[in-house]
Amino acid sequence: MELHKGSLYWPTTYQAPHRKKPAQKEDCYDAVIVGGGMSGALTALSLLDRGLQIAVLEKRRFAAGSTSANTGLLQYSNDIMLHELIEQIGRNDAVDFYRSCLQAMGQLKNIADRLAVNPYFICRESIYYASGEDDAERIKKEFQTLSTYGFPCAYWDRNDLLNNAGIDRPCAIVTFGDAEVNPYVFTNGIFDLAETKGAHLFEFTEMLDVTERGGQLAISSTEGELRTKNIIFTTGYETLPIGKRIGADINRSYVIVTEPLKESHAWYKDALIWETKRPYLYLRTTADNRIIVGGLDENSGEMEITDELISKRGNELRRKFNEVFPHLDIGIDYAYCATFGESIDNLPFIGEHPTRKNHFYLLGYGGNGTVYSMLGAEILADRLFGIEHPASHIVQLARKNGKGKSKMIL
Template sequence: MELINGKTFWPTTFTSHPHYPVLQENLSCDCLIIGGGMGGALSAKLLTDQGIDTVVIDKRDIGYGSSMANTGLLQYTNDKRLTSCIQTFGEERGVRFYELCRDAMQHLEKISSKLEIDPWFVPRTSLYCASHEEDVPLLEEEYRNLKHYGFDVELWDQEEISAVFPFSKRAALYTSGDAEVNPFRLVHSLFHSASRQGARVYAHSELTHCDYDENGALCYTPDGTVRAKHVIFSTGYETQEIKKDRGAYLQSTYAIATKPLQDLSSWHKRSLIWETERPYLYMRTTPDGRILAGGLDENRPREEQRAIKAVHKGEILLQKIAEYFPLPDLEVDYAWEAVFGSTHDGLPLIGPHPDYPNSYFVEGYGGNGTVYSMIAASLIVDAITGKQNPDMNLFSLTRTSKPSPVQPTT
């Protein structure tokens, strides 16, 4: 699967990143991670922190899958609002999901602060804007529920928004505890740390198949094998080529990076900005003064249309940025289209699958993929080290039904 079409920004920020060899021998380990993206990197870091002998393989260069298309907005809030989570999953499970996202944000910050290669992790606030007048009651209800369950949130009215931004919206939620990151640098920094702690990392080493038995799995690449007690499939959206999850679906998403801008002083605290409209728009800044924007998700175009779509959607994203920030020097520098996965119920897919013994899957599908990958890595490492964590049940790959709705507190 070709995950990305167009010109992505992040690799230009780290041209001297580490490179890893091709697997050309037969190895054994405690845990094999298949996939050198965000989920694999976080899993490798947590496993090696626990002293677990770990091998990683990827069919591409490390970090050259969907991590290159990731725009690096990290938030505890989700595409699926807390109110909707409570209505769908019940109060306990809906709130717990949001708590896990908040905890994952804190975990990401802690890990990032100790990495040798700077991942450009910067704490940020977020502004979640009402796109239309009819969205205001939804935000008001969401504010009441977030506040009731202890999340750090403010409800801003039109006057408060226009006082600190060059645009006006009828209402917005203003949250703390979020962040921006350079996802490409973060992936490489995590693998650099894991490899220094003993992880063996291999690029251009595609999994061809696995044979399972009661002791684990024997996994084959074109030039080598890995005997592992546990296997973590962190293959992102390409997981759907390994096994088809009926609760998941793939779309296309679009993003741009502008050329560096001379003055971003009108952007209050460089907050992350997104909106209630679907498909939505989201925006952030970069350390070198660019604006990154993305969204406009849609059904995947035909392969021959992808490059044209990337350019066209990039122009639309630039126009939308200008509606928020009418700056004189806005110009697209990088534009790309990428495969993007979601689930029908709004939760990622994490954990074991009955058809794959001694294996776990990291499928951080949805707008908070990095946060979900942090949750997944923590839960799976708990399972591998023998710690029973009931939170894994929330993200079961075989979930088929929903609990009876529980009305949110208002």
């Protein structure tokens, strides 16, 4: 599957190391992780921190798939508002899930502080504005719900939003405790740390098959056979190597990265910005004073992605940006299209396969993928030690919504 096309920005900011393939472990690994992106890196570190012996297989270079196209907005809020998630799965589970995402934000910061490289993890506020008057009541209700359950946030009316941020929209929620990151550096830095802790990292190594043999799992790969007690698939939006995806759609989004701005700050505190409209426009700045603009999400369909289409969508994003900030004149340095996954119920898929013992999945589908990856890494690490994470039943692979209908079974 082609995960992205066009000119990517993040790989230009960091020279990823060429890793020498290690000798394979002669006996059994505690876990083998298939997928060397953000999810694989965070899962590897969580398992290593608990003393497990692990290997990671990646058919490309590490962080070269969807991670290199990740826009690096980290937020505890989700594509589905908390009050809407409460209606979908019930108050306790919805609030617990949001609290788990807020906790994951703190865990991501702690990891960033441990790295030998600077991943430009910067704490930011987020501005979530009502795209039109029809969404103003939803914003007010969401603010009231977040406040009721103690989530850090504030409410801005039109005057507040215009005076503080220069955005002329009906109202907004400002959330605190969010962040931005360079996902390419972050993921490579985690793998650097994992390597020092004894992880066996195999780049350009494709998993071919997995079979049970003598109470262990035998993984056939292009580098030979590895034996493990557990296998964890962190393959993102790729076609699953084992199993079948149900209850999720693979779509695509477009992104532009501007030329460096002359202004020292593009807008209020360089906050992360997004909107209620679907598909939504989302904005952030970078350490070298660029602006990242994303949006125009669409179903993958059969339409071929061409350079001309990427250029066309890039210019559309620039026009949409100027509808929000008409005074900022931006030029486009990078433009690309990226694949992303969305689950039907707006929640990730994390947990053990319902019929294949010791087969685990971390698929962080949705607009909050990095936070889901952190949450999933902790859920799976707990699971391997026989601990039930408070959010594990919410994101399990075979789950039901409030109407009792199955969402996903692999």
